[in-house]
Amino acid sequence: MAMKLHELTIHKACGLLAQKEISSQELTRAVLSRIEAVEDRVGAYISVFEEEAMARAKRADREISKGHIRPLTGIPLSIKDLICTKGLKTTCGSKILENFIPPYDATLIEKLKGAGAVILGKTNMDEFAMGSSTENSGLKLTRNPWDLTCIPGGSSGGSAASVAADMCLGSFGSDTGGSIRQPASHCGIIGMKPTYGRVSRFGLVAFASSLDQIGPISKDVTDCSLLMNAVSGYDLRDSTSVQAAVPDFTACLQHGLKGLKIGIPEQYHSSGGLDPDVSASVENALKVLEGLGAECVGVSLPHTDYVVAVYYVIASCEASSNLARYDGVRFGFRDEGQTDLIQMYRQTRSRGFGEEVQRRIIIGTYALSAGYYDAYYGKASQVRTLIGQDFNNAFNTCDVLISPVASTPAFKIGEKVDDPLTMYLSDVFTLAANLAGIPGMSVPCGFSAGGLPIGLQIMGKHFNEELLLKVAYNFEQASDFHKKRPVL
Numbered sequence: 001m002a003m004k005l006h007e008l009t010i011h012k013a014c015g016l017l018a019q020k021e022i023s024s025q026e027l028t029r030a031v032l033s034r035i036e037a038v039e040d041r042v043g044a045y046i047s048v049f050e051e052e053a054m055a056r057a058k059r060a061d062r063e064i065s066k067g068h069i070r071p072l073t074g075i076p077l078s079i080k081d082l083i084c085t086k087g088l089k090t091t092c093g094s095k096i097l098e099n100f101i102p103p104y105d106a107t108l109i110e111k112l113k114g115a116g117a118v119i120l121g122k123t124n125m126d127e128f129a130m131g132s133s134t135e136n137s138g139l140k141l142t143r144n145p146w147d148l149t150c151i152p153g154g155s156s157g158g159s160a161a162s163v164a165a166d167m168c169l170g171s172f173g174s175d176t177g178g179s180i181r182q183p184a185s186h187c188g189i190i191g192m193k194p195t196y197g198r199v200s201r202f203g204l205v206a207f208a209s210s211l212d213q214i215g216p217i218s219k220d221v222t223d224c225s226l227l228m229n230a231v232s233g234y235d236l237r238d239s240t241s242v243q244a245a246v247p248d249f250t251a252c253l254q255h256g257l258k259g260l261k262i263g264i265p266e267q268y269h270s271s272g273g274l275d276p277d278v279s280a281s282v283e284n285a286l287k288v289l290e291g292l293g294a295e296c297v298g299v300s301l302p303h304t305d306y307v308v309a310v311y312y313v314i315a316s317c318e319a320s321s322n323l324a325r326y327d328g329v330r331f332g333f334r335d336e337g338q339t340d341l342i343q344m345y346r347q348t349r350s351r352g353f354g355e356e357v358q359r360r361i362i363i364g365t366y367a368l369s370a371g372y373y374d375a376y377y378g379k380a381s382q383v384r385t386l387i388g389q390d391f392n393n394a395f396n397t398c399d400v401l402i403s404p405v406a407s408t409p410a411f412k413i414g415e416k417v418d419d420p421l422t423m424y425l426s427d428v429f430t431l432a433a434n435l436a437g438i439p440g441m442s443v444p445c446g447f448s449a450g451g452l453p454i455g456l457q458i459m460g461k462h463f464n465e466e467l468l469l470k471v472a473y474n475f476e477q478a479s480d481f482h483k484k485r486p487v488l
């Protein structure tokens with residue numbers, strides 16, 4: 001067959017598998033060969049489970065031959081390395097968990113296995129998901145497949161690079177403040193952060209528990225819907241998961257946006273640091289959407305100026321609490337050279353955690369300490385409520401909000417790594433959706449003069465992922481951006 005199997009989308013591969021035109025073993029082998037061919041340059045994976053993947057592909061082929069076809073039977077996927085895989089290393093991109101082997105599967109993994117998927121391996125990330133470029137990984141560097149001198153975005157940079165470079169058919173990442181949407185934007189693919197509570201986080205290693213959410217990264221919108229179908233829903237083992245009805249997310253992929261009201265947040269579009277290629281691409285996308293029947297209205301999110309500060313206080317506080325468990329006693333790395341317990345804790349954590357993770361633990365511990373709690377975590381939580389209300393008010397006059405995902409296309413490796421504040425500011429468009437708990441997604445909407453992809457962010461009301469998918473699908477059908485692939 002002349003077609004390159006690793007380039008397939010999930011929905012095309014499902015069709016070919018069902019018609020027995022290809023086998024899952026052929027498909028999985030093709031993707032594994034692709035990984036072998038480009039991994040040296042891209043650096044997307046921390047672990048590749050070749051044997052396990054081929055065994056599952058074989059099982060998928062047996063099932064297909066018996067006519068037992070499940071939604072993702074035989075489809076090879078990659079997983080961000082902070083989602084627990086039973087018996088298979090889960091590092092969180094950290095030296096402290098470099099050899100950690102979870103004794104159980106995350107609900108997400110159980111669901112994917114239940115849907116018939118083949119897990120290829122685990123992808124690189126900023127350590128404990130703290131970062132926007134994947135440069136904070138304690139284990140390796142990931143490069144943007146469109147330009148190997150640029151970052152792939154982060155923290156799910158390995159997942160996004162693996163999808164963009166056809167080193168899997170789709171992937172799952174986590175998004176605490178943009179970590180699915182921003183790398184998807186920088187790599188020219190689709191990324192969705194579902195509503196807080198939509199997808200179970202049982203078995204997701206926690207960064208900031210009130211913000212973390214798992215979601216899909218895919219080559220197109222249809223694949224995103226298929227992946228959402230497979231993993232959404234209430235889970236008894238995640239007390240923050242919500243008992244909301246799960247629709248068939250492919251049913252909303254229909255043409256026509258007549259009557260849709262798109263809100264344009266005035267604060268976002270007047271943002272000073274916006275790259276001209278990004279703003280031109282977003283403007284152009286809005287014209288395309290208007291041409292499809294949508295109407296644009298101006299809305300205001302008056303507390304936007306506080307978003308970055310509120311996020312970095314809340315996320316760091318929660319991280320300092322969640323990461324207290326890595327003490328060298330229960331699991332993960334231990335500095336064996338110590339005889340004193342306190343010294344052992346100190347050395348384990350100093351040697352095991354990277355600089356950025358230590359910075360956040362220190363900020364978070366300080367902000368939560370007696371005498372400061374009210375001034376920092378308490379105040380940030382109050383302002384978070386106001387930020388959420390801004391969205392509720394905006395959704396009184398519009399159905400979805402549209403903005404850039406990131407203020408610039410992917411930047412150069414090394415450019416911002418020594419300047420954490422500039423790195424934090426680059427998250428200005430994505431953080432608010434996590435603070436408000438609403439769904440958001442990134443869809444390719446253009447290229448910079450230098451040939452780097454640019455993403456459009458669509459945000460909607462709680463549990464209204466269907467409308468985001470519909471808008472994204474209509475835009476995708478009216479544009480060619482998703483058809484262009486990086487050349488490696």
Ligand code: GLN
Binds near residue numbers: 129155174176177
């Ligand atoms: N870049 C943000 C941070 O560093 C968001 C990361 C994320 O979503 N995991 O915290």
